[in-house]
Amino acid sequence: MAWAEKLATGWRGRYRDQHGIKQKVTQPDGSLFPRKRDAIEAAEEEAVKARRTAAVKQGKLPASVKWGDWWDAIAEDRKFEESDTASTERYIVDKWVRPKWGETPLNKITHDDVQEWVDDKEDGLGVRNGMSPRYARRVYAVLSVSMSTAVNKKVLDASPCVGIKLPKIPKKPKPYVQxxxxxxxxxxxxxxxxxxxxxxxxxxxxxxxxxxxxxxxxxxxxxxxxxxxxxxxxxxxxxxxxxxxxxxxxxxxxxxxxxxxxxxxxxxxxxxxxxxxxxxxxxxxxxxxxxxxxxxxxxxxxxxxxxxxxxxxxxxxxxxxxxxxxxxxxxxxxxxxxxxxxxxxxxxxxxxxxxxxxxxxxxxxxxxxxLGEQVPLKVVGQRGAAARGKRGADLDRSPLESDGEESAENTG
Ligand SMILES: [Zn+2]
Missing domain, CATH: 1.10.443.10 (Intergrase catalytic core)
Structure with missing residues (x-):
């Protein structure tokens, strides 16, 4: 499946993809490998990844695929490769999600496991080490989106993330002048x-x-x-x-x-x-x-x-x-x-x-x-300008969505 070829300045890995096309593998910076063994290993790894990605595309991945492998397979299709969002997401995956779920098969991740992870103040997302509820939700959103993708691609029948209770974001009334x-x-x-x-x-x-x-x-x-x-x-x-x-x-x-x-x-x-x-x-x-x-x-x-x-x-x-x-x-x-x-x-x-x-x-x-109802007007009590619409707990669609607030810097 994978082999190496010698060029003037080092070794290049090669493998055949699922269409039988020969692919080249170099080091991440584009340079060749100094050792033949490294080139072959890198090529083997790429070949496995390519097969997995192809399997996802064809809907052939088993539900027992490990979360880490699943993420690697779908991450390429996430639309924002080179944006800030992408690097934030990569950091979140490496720091929080992969250490917890990387080796677990998708179909072994249960609703209760996820809830426990979200609530856990020692090793999970429970508020500690200064992790804000907002950030905890951002981390959770990565797992959640990976699971809904698995459902969409028919790898899983249902997402374990449905109905998970997330940490509350405290509402701060915005100050205004009376x-x-x-x-x-x-x-x-x-x-x-x-x-x-x-x-x-x-x-x-x-x-x-x-x-x-x-x-x-x-x-x-x-x-x-x-x-x-x-x-x-x-x-x-x-x-x-x-x-x-x-x-x-x-x-x-x-x-x-x-x-x-x-x-x-x-x-x-x-x-x-x-x-x-x-x-x-x-x-x-x-x-x-x-x-x-x-x-x-x-x-x-x-x-x-x-x-x-x-x-x-x-x-x-x-x-x-x-x-x-x-x-x-x-x-x-x-x-x-x-x-x-x-x-x-x-x-x-x-x-x-x-x-x-x-x-x-x-x-x-x-x-x-x-609507035709008679409502006597009450004297209105003090209330902040915080009466914004409630946000749903499901962050799948846009985990970084802003609140639609105007910032104090806004001059436009
Ligand atoms: Zn003028």
Whole structure:
């Protein structure tokens, strides 16, 4: 089956694959083997692997195949060979999965074994050594996906991973700024106006700092959100069409703030920042610092944190992005429906918005009222913005799926 041939600089392994085609085997770095025996051994190993892969493709592998061999056979077909995901997965397999299951035949891995492995705090995935529940689930997902592949390829009749209870990921409510926080803060007037405007409109920090005066229709109470300040590059960039560009209604408080910021200013001199679309800007930014400089989201954030400490407001709420979440939370509690809120906040995906709306009493009341049920509205208790949809325990499909959260870094 396998042999070696001598070339000028060493030995090359050869074998015949299942189609009878001669294949060549070198060392992983492409160089030849210094010794004949090594070349033959490597070729034999490759021949076995090739047979196994072929057997998987033809659905001929027995259920008693060892997990490690099964993984090697299917790993080649995993789509993301050279990505970060692939190297993470290789690490997980070598460090956690292969040592535990590598030598066990697939059909000897039972549901109870898997559950025990997941729960075991000594040798399994039970939370220890700082292994987070999220990571434990990631490790488990490798085993789980290998088993569902075995079912799909008809090697196994059923996956032992069905119904496994996984470690819970604790839910942390995302901090947001409430109106009463903002009132207590006692910021410098330029920052206070920016913070209040953020709470009234839900603008992203970059959108707020990059807001131009001609985007406001103060007579009719509307604002067009079409561009943002990118502070790392100090430019104004348009928001891509059909993504987040949107119209946002202005509250009377927002209108009052805008009027105050624009009063007595020259609005035709240009904002002084390059626009990435090449526009020669002849308009003014609504929010400037007291010294008439461009307002920087980080500077507002710092100022917020200092003021929060003084006022005894939780520090984690004092972040510019928390204003946006404060707006979303307030709108959700006030009974705004998720689709309207998604429009106003520029969420391309309503799933992101749903968290603000889903669990509010008002939403429940509206939904039930629409179905013809009379629901007396209760006074709403304090609740974090954590009412995101529950995630299923089955991680097979996308083990690294994010929560669809917006990061604090997100300026877009
Ligand atoms: Zn401009």
């Amino acid at each position: 109106l009463e926080h903002a009132e207590k803060l006692n910021l410098r007037e330029d920052y206070q106006d920016a913070v209040d405007f953020g709470l009234e409109t839900g603008l992203r920090p970059g959108e707020l700092c990059g807001l131009h005066d001609h985007r406001l229709d103060l007579e009719n109470g509307w604002m067009e959100v079409v561009e943002a300040f990118v502070h790392r590059r100090r430019v104004i960039r348009p928001i891509p069409k059909d993504e987040d560009a949107r119209m946002v209604p202005l509250s009377s408080k927002a209108i009052e703030i805008a009027r105050r910021r624009l009063a007595g200013r020259d609005l035709t001199a240009g904002c002084g920042l390059p626009h990435t679309d090449g526009e020669d800007c002849k308009h003014a930014l609504v929010f400037l610092t007291l010294r008439r400089r461009v307002m920087h989201p980080d500077a507002v954030g710092q100022c917020l944190r200092r003021a929060a400490e003084k006022a005894g407001v939780p520090r984690e709420n004092a972040h510019m992005y928390a204003l946006r979440r404060g707006f979303g939370t307030r709108a959700g509690r006030g009974g705004m429906d998720a689709f309207l809120l998604a429009d106003l906040m520029g969420h391309a995906d309503v799933r992101v918005t749903r968290g603000y709306v889903q669990m509010s009493e008002q939403a429940r009341g509206q939904a039930l009222a629409a």
